[in-house]
Amino acid sequence: MALTEKDVRYIAGLAHLELGEEEMRKFLPQLDAILGHIEKLNELDTARVEPMAQVTYPAAENPALRADAPEPGIEQSDALANAPDQGAGCFKVPSVIEKD
Amino acid sequence: MDLCALTISEIHSGLGRKQFSAEELARAHFERIEREDSAVRAYLSLSPERALAQAKKVDAAIARGEPLAPLAGVPIAVKDVLLTRGLPTTCASKMLAHFIAPYDATAVERVEAAGALVLGKTNCDEFAMGSSTENSAFAPTRNPSDLTRVPGGSSGGSAAAVAARLAPIALGSDTGGSIRQPAALCGVVGMMGTYGRVSRYGLVAFASSLDHVGPFGRSVGDVARLLGVIAGRDPKDSTSAGVPVPDYPAAMEADVRGLKIGVPKEYFNGLSAAIGDNIERGIDRFRKLGCAVKPISLPHTDFAIACYYIICTAEASSNLARYDGVRFGYRAPGFSGLREMYQKTRDGGFGPEVKRRIMLGTYVLSSGYYDAYYLKAQRVRTLIARDFLEAFDDVDVILTPTSPIPAFKLGERMDDPLQMYLADIYTVTASLAGIPGISIPCGSTRDNPPLPVGMQLLARHFDEARLLQAARAFERAGGFEAA
Numbered sequence: 238m239a240l241t242e243k244d245v246r247y248i249a250g251l252a253h254l255e256l257g258e259e260e261m262r263k264f265l266p267q268l269d270a271i272l273g274h275i276e277k278l279n280e281l282d283t284a285r286v287e288p289m290a291q292v293t294y295p296a297a298e299n300p301a302l303r304a305d306a307p308e309p310g311i312e313q314s315d316a317l318a319n320a321p322d323q324g325a326g327c328f329k330v331p332s333v334i335e336k337d
Numbered sequence: 338m339d340l341c342a343l344t345i346s347e348i349h350s351g352l353g354r355k356q357f358s359a360e361e362l363a364r365a366h367f368e369r370i371e372r373e374d375s376a377v378r379a380y381l382s383l384s385p386e387r388a389l390a391q392a393k394k395v396d397a398a399i400a401r402g403e404p405l406a407p408l409a410g411v412p413i414a415v416k417d418v419l420l421t422r423g424l425p426t427t428c429a430s431k432m433l434a435h436f437i438a439p440y441d442a443t444a445v446e447r448v449e450a451a452g453a454l455v456l457g458k459t460n461c462d463e464f465a466m467g468s469s470t471e472n473s474a475f476a477p478t479r480n481p482s483d484l485t486r487v488p489g490g491s492s493g494g495s496a497a498a499v500a501a502r503l504a505p506i507a508l509g510s511d512t513g514g515s516i517r518q519p520a521a522l523c524g525v526v527g528m529m530g531t532y533g534r535v536s537r538y539g540l541v542a543f544a545s546s547l548d549h550v551g552p553f554g555r556s557v558g559d560v561a562r563l564l565g566v567i568a569g570r571d572p573k574d575s576t577s578a579g580v581p582v583p584d585y586p587a588a589m590e591a592d593v594r595g596l597k598i599g600v601p602k603e604y605f606n607g608l609s610a611a612i613g614d615n616i617e618r619g620i621d622r623f624r625k626l627g628c629a630v631k632p633i634s635l636p637h638t639d640f641a642i643a644c645y646y647i648i649c650t651a652e653a654s655s656n657l658a659r660y661d662g663v664r665f666g667y668r669a670p671g672f673s674g675l676r677e678m679y680q681k682t683r684d685g686g687f688g689p690e691v692k693r694r695i696m697l698g699t700y701v702l703s704s705g706y707y708d709a710y711y712l713k714a715q716r717v718r719t720l721i722a723r724d725f726l727e728a729f730d731d732v733d734v735i736l737t738p739t740s741p742i743p744a745f746k747l748g749e750r751m752d753d754p755l756q757m758y759l760a761d762i763y764t765v766t767a768s769l770a771g772i773p774g775i776s777i778p779c780g781s782t783r784d785n786p787p788l789p790v791g792m793q794l795l796a797r798h799f800d801e802a803r804l805l806q807a808a809r810a811f812e813r814a815g816g817f818e819a820a
Contacts, residue, residue: 244700245696248696248699248700248703249696251699251703252654252683252695252696252699253658253661253676253679253680253683254680254683254684254687254692254695254696255680255681255683255684256684256692257684260689260692263689264692264693264696267693267754267755268693268696268697268700270754270755271646271697271754271755271758272697272700274642274643274646274755274758275643275646275647275701275710276643277639277640277643278640278643278644278647278713278714278717279713280640281637281640281717281720283713283716283717283720286716286717286719286720287716287719288712288715288716288718288719289715289716289718289719289722289769290715292532292533292546292547292576292771293532293533293576293578293771303572311439311440315439315440316439316664318437318439319435319436319437319439319664319665319666320663320664320665321662321663321665321666321667321668322668328663328664330663330675330678331672331673331674331675331678332675333675
């Protein structure tokens with residue numbers, strides 16, 4: 238396993254992170270070491286093992302469904318109270334569609 | 338009488354006999370926090386108005402002769418990843434430094450409905466990611482046993498608050514050991530219930546298949562009482578289980594003679610004498626109590642860290658996508674266009690460990706790698722869970738050290754994230770399996786000053802009562818001061 242700077246830049250892009258030069262220098266060997274440790278899982282043959290996609294123990298009665306009845310939710314003013322920028326009852330963001 | 342050194346039952350007997358009021362209890366704790374917390378830094382924010390208003394309500398109920406609710410008048414510290422309506426909820430992150438929660442987490446709502454006084458919000462690793470509380474964006478918390486050392490993490494503030502008597506009980510969250518490990522390093526009791534035992538509604542999500550809310554206390558009885566209040570089905574959390582909640586304070590007093598305790602050999606490989614000798618003495622104490630101790634094997638233990646750090650980072654990268662500067666939290670200044678706003682916001686709002694985990698999680702989920710990493714880890718998770726289920730065919734409780742090392746010096750492990758991750762080796766296994774675990778104090782090291790050592794007990798799904806019973810017998814047989 239040898240992660241390259243190009244890989245790290247690509248992942249940062251996917252994650253919407255803008256890493257500085259110093260962070261890049263630090264993260265590359267650290268991520269590489271962690272991924273190196275993770276390689277350990279390849280020692281196990283798991284071809285016939287089901288993935289554990291559900292943690293809730295099967296013996297637990299888990300009534301996850303409820304009646305589909307409307308209930309009062311969070312107020313609009315509460316939902317907007319922490320917004321960095323808002324107006325007319327909406328969250329405001331920089332313009333998305335560019336003018337010609 | 339030191340109002341900051343009481344158990345819940347002592348608080349209730351004092352309130353009942355009018356030796357002190359709930360308001361005096363709250364004030365005594367705020368005074369102690371004022372005096373002591375500048376050195377420990379367990380709290381990020383305090384909520385005196387809320388605590389005192391609640392204390393007055395409790396005192397009025399007592400004056401009317403009403404019976405005491407389960408946590409009436411009991412001060413409590415709340416980890417700053419649990420939402421508290423009208424109060425800051427920062428996750429110890431610059432991203433949420435000014436976030437005021439619009440509603441209460443179910444655990445918070447339940448402790449307050451049971452009469453508890455919320456003193457304030459405690460420090461932690463940013464978004465609960467870390468094992469030392471050094472990843473807090475604001476300041477590290479220090480271990481009350483030795484202020485040059487970390488309290489563990491990520492719920493280091495809650496553990497330190499309880500250890501330093503800045504609160505009798507506290508709420509924390511545990512994803513891979515974040516309650517049990519700081520409890521061990523600070524010398525208090527900390528518990529993670531079965532996955533689904535306690536509602537996570539209002540817990541800021543880190544890794545949803547692993548996140549738990551759970552209690553801290555200085556005694557097993559206090560932890561049993563707090564767990565009893567927060568446990569149980571919550572319609573607002575579809576993963577919370579509809580399994581009946583036993584009367585834990587009553588159940589914990591049951592006799593442990595004949596209890597079968599398994600000791601997995603994989604948890605003692607290369608363990609230092611400083612920890613191992615204390616655990617051995619703890620095992621002897623259980624033998625003297627009439628428990629049958631037998632060696633067992635959990636063969637996939639060695640794969641747990643790799644498995645855990647794939648699953649938790651993958652889930653974190655997805656959960657933390659919501660922090661984009663649009664609906665709440667930090668928005669970076671000086672951007673042109675939406676994408677740059679996202680990038681600058683996430684770059685400026687998250688600290689290094691959170692970014693590292695988002696990067697790792699994004700990588701293992703990225704196109705072409707999903708099967709090799711995430712799916713592989715889910716398969717290994719099945720093997721780890723199966724190890725436990727098979728072991729519980731033969732034993733009632735599994736006993737291990739909580740942490741391979743005692744509290745380490747601040748800064749000592751910050752530059753090597755892999756070493757920091759490997760310190761979670763004994764706690765991540767139960768998290769992956771979804772079974773409950775408790776850490777109780779079990780002696781101390783020969784350091785100067787001595788450092789607490791923690792023993793972890795694990796049980797079958799929804800068998801928290803058994804853990805409390807074993808822990809209570811251990812406590813009754815010799816206390817937590819010396820194992």
